[in-house]
Amino acid sequence: MNDSAPIKTAPAKPESALKKQHLIDPEICIRCYTCESMCTPGAISHDDLNVVVDFAKCNYCMDCISPCPTGSIDVWRIVDAPYSLAEQLTWTEVPAQVDFGEAASAITESLDADVGALLEKAHSGTGGKPIAPASASKPSVNLFSRAKPAIATVQGNFRITAASAENDVRHIVLSFGDTVFPVLEGQSIGIIAPGTRSDGRPHDLRLYSIASARDGEKRNANNVSLTIKRVDGGVASNYMCDLKVGDKVHVTGPFGATFLMPNDAAANVIMICTGTGSAPFRAFTERRRRAMQNAPGKLVMFFGARAPEELPYFGPLQKVPESLLKTHFAFSRIPNQPKEYVQDRMRKVASSIAPMLLSSSTHIFICGLKGMEAGVDEALADMCRANSLDWTKLKPDMRSQGRYHVETY
Ligand SMILES: Cc1cc2nc3c(=O)[nH]c(=O)nc-3n(C[C@H](O)[C@H](O)[C@H](O)COP(=O)(O)OP(=O)(O)OC[C@H]3O[C@@H](n4cnc5c(N)ncnc54)[C@H](O)[C@@H]3O)c2cc1C
Known part of the structure; x- marks a missing residue:
């Protein structure tokens, strides 16, 4: 979904009064009409100026999305009254998204209400509206649905x-x-x-x-x-x-349109995870390795498990060079050793992490079991306290700048 346009505020509406409308960006569209030829319900038409989508006919089948050569087809707005064809035909640009508040967030993420609810729950630990990193690429979402997988x-x-x-x-x-x-x-x-x-x-x-x-x-x-x-x-x-x-x-x-890898090669990315929460961080690391070999930004990972044999990708992770990724493992069930959780490990290396928190290029990503959030939050707060920083101010600042991300389940 194209959510990069500025947002205007409107009085709160019940979610049921809002709809998701499919639109086409006239600024990017090259008028090849491929979408129109793919549209089985006949919702897409054009005149000499614009290609437009009829809200009453669009069934969200998504057949038009992937064949579009420019991405101009992948534009969505949450609306209370859908834009008419006559309005769309006059546009030189797509109007900004009106902000309908919390009620719209589930619809914004997804056509499938259950996905919106799952993501909202997974991102609730962010402590407010999750915002994508400023440098992240524009994601495609909802191309395939339960009805059309x-x-x-x-x-x-x-x-x-x-x-x-x-x-x-x-x-x-x-x-x-x-x-x-x-x-x-x-x-x-x-x-x-x-x-x-x-x-x-x-x-x-x-x-x-x-x-x-x-x-x-x-x-x-x-x-x-x-x-x-x-x-x-x-x-x-x-x-x-x-x-x-x-x-x-x-x-x-x-x-998912917010928990995304920053493209900025100068971004420091602190990744904190347990178990399968490592999945997106494997993706982040591989992206850096393939596309940004000499990135000045640092990748740091805190990864907690009961023991090395329980830690997904333990062997391969040890072969990743430190110049690409600095890993800090924490194990909680090693015989004859004190239990160590990710937050304990973070405290132990606070002196190397705290200076990163001072940088406006630093992002924090937390992923894994819901139970890890509180401990990690306390560790970050302690780390800040010990280094003349105030986590209660830094965290909302980072979140509003698209630099603090939580996905837990
Ligand atoms: C954004 C996001 C990303 C995720 N990424 C990953 C990932 O990368 N890897 C990963 O492994 N998981 C991930 N998950 C979790 C994943 O979506 C599933 O929740 C998980 O795999 C469990 O699903 P399941 O169908 O196997 O279990 P479910 O069938 O949902 O069951 C879960 C538990 O509930 C119990 N249960 C089910 N029904 C009942 C009942 N009626 N009464 C009592 N107990 C019951 C089951 O025995 C089981 O212990 C992610 C979740 C989210 C939200």
Whole structure:
């Protein structure tokens, strides 16, 4: 969704009064009319000036999105009264998004209300409206829905925790074949497990973070990787962890417009995670390695697990050069050693992290289990106190500047 335009404020409206309207950006559109030819419900038309979308006819099938050569088709506004065709035909630019407050946020993120709610919950630890890094690329979202999923093929599925570990965490590679499925580091995809719930309704959609860089798990191979932990009795995680090479999977998304990798090579990125929360950070690191080899910005990762054998990607992570990524592991269940959690590790190296917090180029990303938020927050507050900084002021400043990001589940 194009959410880069400025926002005007309007009186709060109930969510039910608001709608998501599909529009086309006349400034970028090259008038090739490919979208019009793809539009089965006949919602897209044009005159000599503009290409426009009829709100009454658009069924959000998304068939027009990926063939568009410019991205001008991927524009959305939350509206109380949809823009008419006559209005759109006069535009030289798309009007700014009106701010309808909290009620609009679920619709803004997603066409599938359940995805909006999941993301809102996952980002609630941000402590306010999450904002994307200023330098992040514009993400595509909602290209594939539950009604019209992308069909991916499993290319690989292997365990990345030791055989002796209690947790079965898997690295799963999905190929999209000829289907265009553009992603950015930090985004998630939706998985719909086959079958039905006990009440006969289809299973709820589950979100999984993308663990590969935007150009694929294998460069330019149109595939993505995921890091999935098998949850006892869990529907989707067991379905995914049991997949065999060649199996077909229904995928929705991509989702997420704020928890995104900054493109700025000078950005310092502090990544704090437990378990599968490492997935987006694998993507961030790979992006830096591939696209910004000599980036002046630092990548620092705090990664907590019970023991090395429980830590996803422990072996590969140790081979990543420190010049690319500085890793700090924290283990809480090593026999005869005191328990150490990520927040303890952060406190121990506070003197190297605190100076980074002073820089306006520094971003903090927290991802993993919901339970980690409070401890990490306290550690950051302690770190600031010891270095003449006030976390109660710094945190909201970083958030409003798109530099503080939380995704926990
Ligand atoms: C933004 C986001 C990103 C995420 N990224 C990842 C990721 O990268 N990797 C990852 O592994 N996970 C990720 N998750 C979590 C993931 O979406 C799932 O929540 C997780 O895999 C569990 O789903 P499941 O279907 O296996 O379990 P569920 O079927 O939802 O079950 C969860 C637990 O509830 C229990 N349960 C289910 N139904 C009942 C019932 N009726 N009564 C009692 N108990 C019940 C189950 O036994 C199980 O223990 C992410 C979540 C979000 C929101």
